[in-house]
Amino acid sequence: MLLALGPGKGFATTFLELDSSYVGDGWFQYRMQLMKDPFFSEAYVTELVVNFTNQVDCQTSPQDWTNTVWGNTQSDWFPSQDPPERPYENTFLMRSSETSYRLATNSFDGAAVLMSLYPVEWLFPYPSGIVSANLVGYACVPCLVPCGPDEADGSPATFSYALKLLPDVAIQRLIQTNGVVQGLDFTWGYASTFLLQASMEATTWTNVCYLWSSPPETVWTTNLPLNSFGQFFRLELVANGYLTNPPPLNANVLAASQAAVKGNVAAAAPRVSGCQAARGRIAVSISAEPNQACTVNAVDNHNVVRATQQVTVSSNSATVYFDAASLPTPVYFQAAAASSLH
Numbered sequence: 001m002l003l004a005l006g007p008g009k010g011f012a013t014t015f016l017e018l019d020s021s022y023v024g025d026g027w028f029q030y031r032m033q034l035m036k037d038p039f040f041s042e043a044y045v046t047e048l049v050v051n052f053t054n055q056v057d058c059q060t061s062p063q064d065w066t067n068t069v070w071g072n073t074q075s076d077w078f079p080s081q082d083p084p085e086r087p088y089e090n091t092f093l094m095r096s097s098e099t100s101y102r103l104a105t106n107s108f109d110g111a112a113v114l115m116s117l118y119p120v121e122w123l124f125p126y127p128s129g130i131v132s133a134n135l136v137g138y139a140c141v142p143c144l145v146p147c148g149p150d151e152a153d154g155s156p157a158t159f160s161y162a163l164k165l166l167p168d169v170a171i172q173r174l175i176q177t178n179g180v181v182q183g184l185d186f187t188w189g190y191a192s193t194f195l196l197q198a199s200m201e202a203t204t205w206t207n208v209c210y211l212w213s214s215p216p217e218t219v220w221t222t223n224l225p226l227n228s229f230g231q232f233f234r235l236e237l238v239a240n241g242y243l244t245n246p247p248p249l250n251a252n253v254l255a256a257s258q259a260a261v262k263g264n265v266a267a268a269a270p271r272v273s274g275c276q277a278a279r280g281r282i283a284v285s286i287s288a289e290p291n292q293a294c295t296v297n298a299v300d301n302h303n304v305v306r307a308t309q310q311v312t313v314s315s316n317s318a319t320v321y322f323d324a325a326s327l328p329t330p331v332y333f334q335a336a337a338a339s340s341l342h
Contacts, residue, residue, distance in 0.1 A: 013037050016045070016113060016163040020143035023157075026056070026095045028144060030111070036086040039166065039237075040117050043086065046136070046274060047114040048077040050094070051104060053146045057095035065090060096146035103144055103155040107329055110143040113163065114275055117332070123240060124303045130337040136272045136284065139163055139330035165330055166237065166301055174233070175221055183221030186235065188213045190302040193243040195236040198229035206230065207249040212242050240303040270294050270335040273317065282322045286335045288313040293338035296320050300328045310338065 019031040034045060048065075052075035058067045060077070068076045075094055104110035117135045124135065144159050175183035184196075192213045197205040208229050211220050226233070238246060270288035277283075288294055290313060298307040306327055309320035322333075 013039060013164065013166065014162045015040075015043070015165045016141075017160065018111060018113075018141050018143055018163065019158065019160045020111075020145075021158045022101045022144055023093075026097060026099050026146070028052070028094050028096065028101070028146065030092040030094070030143065031089060032092070032113075033089040034083075034086050037165065039120050039123055041120060042116075042118040042134075044079075044083060044116045045113055046079070046116050047276070048092070049108075049112040049114070049277060050075045050077075050092075050143070051109055051111070051145050052094055052096060053148075054097040055094055056097050059093040061091045061093075065092070067092075067094075098146040098148060100147050100149045100152040101144050101155070101157075102147045102151050102153040103142065103159055105142040107140045108277065108324065109140075110145060111141040112138050112277060113141055114138045114277070116272075116274070123237075124299065124332070124334070130269045132270050132272050132286075132335040134272055135332040135334050136275045137330055137332035138275060138277065138282070139165065163330075169235065169237075171235070172217075175219070179227075181226040181233070182223070183219065183226075184233065184235075185217070185219045186213075187217045189215050190240065190304075191215060191242060192237060192302075193239040193241065193246065195238050195246075197234050197236060198226065199232045199234075200230045202232040205234070209249070210238065210243070210246050270313075270337060272296070272333050272335045275333055277324060280324050282324050282327070282333075283319050284309075284322065284333045285317060285319050286311070286313070287317045288335070288337075290315055294318070294335050295338050296333055296335050298322055298327055299332050299334060301330055301332075306331065 014035050015037045016035060017033040021029045023029050032048060037043060054072050055069050055075050064079060064081050065077045066080050077092055115137055118133060119135060141163055142161050144155065170187040172185040172187065174181050175185060194211050194213060196208040196211055198208050199205045206229055270286050273285045273287050275282055275284045284296055286294060286296060293312045296309045297305045299305050307322055311318045311320050
């Protein structure tokens with residue numbers, strides 16, 4: 001997450017954008033753009049779920065996704081081949097027998113994006129031991145959906161939503177004395193590691209130092225004048241938690257982490273192979289060695305464990321279930337050999 005630093009509010013890196021539009025005669029268009037979020041070395045959308053009433057027709061461009069309709073209430077899209085390199089976009093057209101619409105904003109009331117992710121190494125610190133390199137997860141996305149005339153809410157015919165898998169940080173102010181910048185004040189709700197960067201012209205950035213947040217509000221100061229580094233400043237989230245041995249300041253922090261993430265995983269590590277939402281539950285599939293005891297954690301975007309399931313893999317795969325209503329959005333699932341968590 002790159003954060004513009006200064007009075008006001010910083011912004012997180014956008015992972016995905018979904019533009020939903022009603023184009024007339026029961027047709028709805030959903031334009032999905034997957035961005036190159038630098039905090040994930042690999043990222044795939046494995047399913048797009050839309051709470052879509054009375055679907056009677058559909059189209060997609062390009063032609064590399066397939067559609068499945070569940071009853072009269074849900075439309076699911078699955079990629080039929082490996083996706084291109086990010087960034088890329090897909091447009092989905094669906095037609096309903098209903099010609100009214102509303103803006104759906106509650107969890108699973110609009111759309112949901114299911115994902116497979118390889119985060120940079122320090123973003124979701126793994127427990128020591130044999131742990132999956134990848135995460136799967138989902139995020140609920142507000143969008144326009146068809147409805148009966150009595151449910152129409154008068155929303156505009158187009159709605160756009162930018163999905164950020166990492167939350168915003170609220171930057172309060174630069175700390176200055178007689179025009180000399182000596183620190184910053186920002187709010188962030190968790191103990192994390194940030195990289196402070198500076199620039200003279202807001203295009204070329206220099207790494208200044210690492211700093212730790214102290215929730216809920218961090219006031220960080222130094223006895224060195226920061227003006228010598230530049231007149232523009234920003235923060236980059238490096239890790240959830242305190243990183244005691246970060247990369248050298250002259251390194252590309254995210255690139256180094258992306259290169260390391262897969263190489264640090266043991267050959268016997270379990271893998272989270274996918275997740276699906278159905279009837280209020282999230283089914284999470286893992287693959288592992290036969291008879292391997294595994295723990296599957298549901299974690300939020302601060303790497304806080306929200307729920308846990310235990311399973312012993314009988315052949316090469318197993319499935320565990322989580323209650324969707326008890327989980328935040330976005331949420332991620334990670335697997336570990338049970339012995340590695342002790």
